[in-house]
Amino acid sequence: MGRPRKFDEHDVLVAVRRQFNETGYHGTSVEDLSRVTGLSKGSLYSAFGDKDTLFRRVFEEYCDGSDQGAAARVDGPEDQALDRLRAWLTTPEGWSDRRGCLLAKTTAELAWQDDAIAARSLAAYETLLESCRLLVEQAQRAGHIDPAADPAALGGLVLATHRGLEALLKSGVDTKTLNRIADAAIDGIALQPGHTGA
Amino acid sequence: MGRPRKFDEHDVLVAVRRQFNETGYHGTSVEDLSRVTGLSKGSLYSAFGDKDTLFRRVFEEYCDGSDQGAAARVDGPEDQALDRLRAWLTTPEGWSDRRGCLLAKTTAELAWQDDAIAARSLAAYETLLESCRLLVEQAQRAGHIDPAADPAALGGLVLATHRGLEALLKSGVDTKTLNRIADAAIDGIALQPGHTGA
DNA sequence: GCCTATTCTGAACGAATGTTCAAAACCCTG
């Protein structure tokens, strides 16, 4: 009963997220969202509420995806933990189109003045830190990393490098350079010879 | 001749930069700038032109400062190059008040749509990369880093870690964790024993 | 085929934003 929806909700949210990620929260107008989604402004409001509500939903779902990705990265055989770290370091999300991470961008733009955003960002980053720490521990048990090293510090180093590579990528630094940096990061972590190449 | 200015231009630009850095370009209104500088909107316009011009001036001066800081970091004795790297890694600008780097923030917010900003950002990052590479080379000549390592990759790793630490800092991760990460980064780079502590 | 329920559209409104401008305030010079 009633007129059915003409759009796919997931597709709309993807387009909205992409736009917020490219132009930021304050830099994105509702008219921009209307254009990239193909929906009129009225439809957007009736389906998703106001701009703020829509953004928080997209951001929340992105953070959930980040949490799940972190958990998935920990799953797997211990002797491949180092390879999973390397894979994450050399293929950050958005690597191909330079769009970057919505979490990092939103934190920089909004966490300063919005406590809810700040709290969610911190939780997401701590999940990332914990997953990286676990990966380092796995690699240590597998004998790929010096067992005397501090896994929390090394895991944090991997995360910091990942975020930094995204920032460099967004600035326009060429990907070849970025890959060499990522390799150097893994080489610096894996003190055991034989596990530093590609 | 004529009424003299009541404000100090440098102080105004500092306040403007701080505001842009906290709330971003689109998140900062001219009225915000009027409030933090103490100048009326009309005075801002007659003294510095429109919002766009004012921002570009502040950004340009910030990039120049970044360039000069990079050059200054290269000056100094070679056997202290590693310490200068460590100092830079453990005390990024804005570390104390979580304000972060205007260059990184502006790149994330505006480089996507503004070619001039993108070009200036890229130039600044390449200067940073080059200065880090030179520092690593100095430390290698001083015997503090494995001479067989790629100085460009290690220098890039330092820069990426620096940017990543800023992102983590802005998310609210505690500074103790950040310092441990920074230490791990230097430890990973400095293969020579005796140079990994504080 | 009509009724009803829901969605879609685009015009409209108030608030906020970037910008301009004329008048007042001010200090230096003569």
Add this chain to the structure above:
DNA sequence: CAGGGTTTTGAACATTCGTTCAGAATAGGC
């Protein structure tokens, strides 16, 4: 002290933005 040139101010303007709403459009149920 008077004149002139510069700055300061705050009101005013045009534009943009977020938001709302009444009516048109569209599907299924009787």
